[in-house]
Amino acid sequence: MKYNSALKTMDAYKLITDNATDAYFLVNQKGRIVYVNKSTCDLLLFKPEELINKNIKRIVSELNKKKYTGLFTNTRQGFNFPFETIIKRKDEETIMVELQTTNIRMKDEIFVFMSAHDITKRKISEEKINQLLRITENQRRQLDLIIDNVPGMVWMTSGKAVAQTHKFVFVSNHVEKILGFSVSEWLDMPNFLHNIHHEDRERVEKEYANILDQKKSGVIRFRRKRKNSEYIWVESHAKVILDNQGIAVGMCGVLMDISKLKELEERRDEFISIISHELKTPLTSIKGYSQILERMMQKSANSKINRLLLKMNVYVNKLDNLIIDLLQVSKMQSGKLAFNYEKIKFDELVKECVNDIKEIAIGYNIEQHGKTNKIVIADRNRLEQVFANLLANAIKYSPNMNKIIIKVSSNEQHVIVGIQDFGIGVPPEDQKNVFERFYRARNTTRNFSGLGIGLFISSEIIKRHGGHMWVDSKEGEGSTFYFTLPIVSPKLKLP
């Protein structure tokens, strides 16, 4: 009975150990395995008889034998703790396990009971996580390095549609260099529009609001106060940050110190001013002498000399206009060009401009199509300049054709003007750039003189009027330059 119950107990323990998921094995003092459970065999691909009576070293990885032996000694002396180690399957594949060792005394003999928990999968995912963490850490370090080396203050704000409510949530170390504040001082500022010069503040606020509204990016120039209370010119490049639903949740960008650039711009303006003055002075004499000569010759009625003098005057005026254009470009750049707005019957203005150009464009057939019956608010002289420039271009760039069409129409908001020539056209790759300052289409630089400022001035004038200018062209077939101007009610009173 006693024996039976002991046997039953033994069977019960065997049942338990064989159904355990961890590998259990028992090692005697000589290091020989005396017992293995089913999981041990499953884990290591051995049959029980292949392990029983074999040295424990059979399954301990070569790499870990030394460490293992030491710990085995410790265990024998009564230590009992889990450690991670590598064991070897029958096929020499290694497995990471957590090994728990315990001293067991049975009769007079001491055994070491070992329980091995397979942690290979855990180890692999741990290793993956560590690897990811290392990569992330490396990337973060790289990003920090890049951000710190951007020659400007990298920033990020958080806030909804209204710019005033935005707060800085990130700013790079460069803030100290540009504005004299430390990163933490800057992040403590009450809102994102602080320290902007009072003359610029309203405009800047509007421009940021526009970026948020339109969910786009933009460049804004303004003056910002440094920690030492001095104002510097900065240029802020900003881009809206959208969430998953496409809602604006902030902005990010770079802010750069452009005081040097501003200084250069001022010096350039001053330089252009001096140059134009110095060029105009001798030009005055040339023009004066040629006019005096012209008068003297009219009396003598020498038609050839008169014709030459007349031509000379045309070129003198051309030179004068070039100098005026040059001055206008620099004024436009610094926003100093003044406009005198008035209400204008648009059709009358077109008629005047077309008549003016007809007088000069002898041999050209200039047709006008359409009518608007609309009123616009515009600076008459500047608009005449736009017409003169577009018509002069139409003539200049269609040397072999003599037809120019001026199309005038309107919709609810705008009058639309198109000036069409049948000349060399603008290559597709140049079409978006022809309105830039000093830009010239590739097919014009060799055979046509010019500075590349006429279209820049014209499109800037139209922009200042609230309209816009674009080109529709096919190389070799001609171009149509369009512009729009907003229509106003005839009842509107000018301030």
Added chain:
Amino acid sequence: MNQLRGRKNTVLICDDDEGIVDITKMILQEKGYQVETVLNSFDIYSKIKQHKPDLILLDLWMPNLRGEEIIESLKKDKDTNKIPVIVLSAYRHTASVSRKCGADDFITKPFDINDLEKIVKKYLK
């Protein structure tokens, strides 16, 4: 008054550019004016005292004395403040500077000689 006495109207031209002085002189003499010239702005006051001009044509941007300073002092002096001063300049801000310093009129360089004749005639009827 001068014309009643049979004396020609005198125009004083002050500009540091010889070509411009030469041309203006030629044109105005042709129109029957007595023309006096001064190339160095320092000498302008003595010339005014000497010739008592009926009109002064003055450049703005000259070495030594600047045009606007001359006009301001002429307009302060009761002996000279009645003399019309026309600014003749290639300076980009000619219009605003002329208005500010009290010049009677201005003409920008390069000018058309017809415009020069017209503006002089306007002040010397």
